[in-house]
Amino acid sequence: MDWPISEVARMSGVTARALRHYDETGLLPPARIGANGHRYYEERQLLRLQQILVLRALGVGLPEIGRILSEQVDEVDALRRHHQRLLAERDRLDALAGTVSRTIAELEQSRKDGNPMTINRPENLFEGVTPSQYEENMRDFPELAGEVARRADAMSQADADAAHRERTAQMIRLAELMAAGHPADADPVQAEIDAQYRALTELRAVSAEDYRAIGCSIVDNETWRAAYEAIVPGLAAYQRDAIEAYATTRLN
Numbered sequence: 001m002d003w004p005i006s007e008v009a010r011m012s013g014v015t016a017r018a019l020r021h022y023d024e025t026g027l028l029p030p031a032r033i034g035a036n037g038h039r040y041y042e043e044r045q046l047l048r049l050q051q052i053l054v055l056r057a058l059g060v061g062l063p064e065i066g067r068i069l070s071e072q073v074d075e076v077d078a079l080r081r082h083h084q085r086l087l088a089e090r091d092r093l094d095a096l097a098g099t100v101s102r103t104i105a106e107l108e109q110s111r112k113d114g115n116p117m118t119i120n121r122p123e124n125l126f127e128g129v130t131p132s133q134y135e136e137n138m139r140d141f142p143e144l145a146g147e148v149a150r151r152a153d154a155m156s157q158a159d160a161d162a163a164h165r166e167r168t169a170q171m172i173r174l175a176e177l178m179a180a181g182h183p184a185d186a187d188p189v190q191a192e193i194d195a196q197y198r199a200l201t202e203l204r205a206v207s208a209e210d211y212r213a214i215g216c217s218i219v220d221n222e223t224w225r226a227a228y229e230a231i232v233p234g235l236a237a238y239q240r241d242a243i244e245a246y247a248t249t250r251l252n
Contacts, residue, residue, distance in 0.1 A: 002031055002040040012049055027066050028052060051079070054086070057223070097230075170196060174239060175232045184241035185249070193246040208251035215243030 009016045022028035023039060028048055030039035041049075048069065055065045170192065177189050200206045206214075218224050219236045228236035 002042045003046075004034075005030070005039040005041070008041050008046070008049070011046075012053065014049070014053070022049075022052070025062070025066070027062060027069070057086075171228060171231050171235065171239075174242070175235050178232065178235060178238045184238055185245035189242050190246055190250075193242045194250070197246065197251075208247040211243055211251060212247045215240040215247075218243075 003011070005016050005019055008014070009019060019028065019039070023030060028045060031042040031045055032040050034040055051069065052065055055068065056062075060068070173192055174189065177186070177192070182189050197206065197211060200211075200214075218228060219240050225236040228239060
């Protein structure tokens with residue numbers, strides 16, 4: 001039995017565009033290409049796609065995934081190693097949830113007391129925080145995700161940690177603006193969005209249409225949305241609306 005690319009996209013949540021990109025890079029060739037030019041996948045390809053998505057969820061870049069898959073022989077052993085990684089990721093997320101919970105409690109207490117928050121041990125802010133699945137979040141934009149992966153592979157661990165912390169800091173700044181009552185199209189918000197857009201365009205050109213699509217993915221992509229909502233409910237939609245306003249007023 002085989003499945004057309006549209007059905008595989010529906011089942012897996014991976015866009016047909018991303019699946020075609022996986023084929024073009026040799027990461028996931030289809031079982032066959034029909035007379036109509038459409039790609040068709042069998043069970044073996046679905047199992048390989050599952051492994052790709054598991055590794056992507058763990059923050060592994062596409063070049064490294066290709067190397068891992070090319071070296072493995074036994075699928076059960078490979079899945080067992082992936083399972084171990086997932087358990088480790090679960091422990092990391094538990095630690096991260098504890099970190100965020102403590103920070104929320106300290107912020108609420110400082111506001112209640114009317115005093116600025118005092119950070120006695122700033123390293124505690126980052127317990128459990130490691131570079132997120134940023135490339136996985138960009139899965140609907142394979143060319144941009146590929147460039148992100150190439151940059152990440154060239155980074156030292158310290159640089160990668162710093163980049164992740166800056167992305168987190170951007171989200172927190174937006175959360176503060178939202179909490180202060182600024183609408184998504186307000187100047188301070190748009191300044192933050194402009195900085196994010198310029199950072200993206202350092203990787204490759206991003207059209208107004210693509211930037212809007214990225215904004216929508218922040219809400220539609222469960223992993224991405226969860227990262228925003230972990231900071232404050234409604235932040236993902238606020239970022240999307242701010243990007244929409246930016247694309248309309250500055251990129252059109």
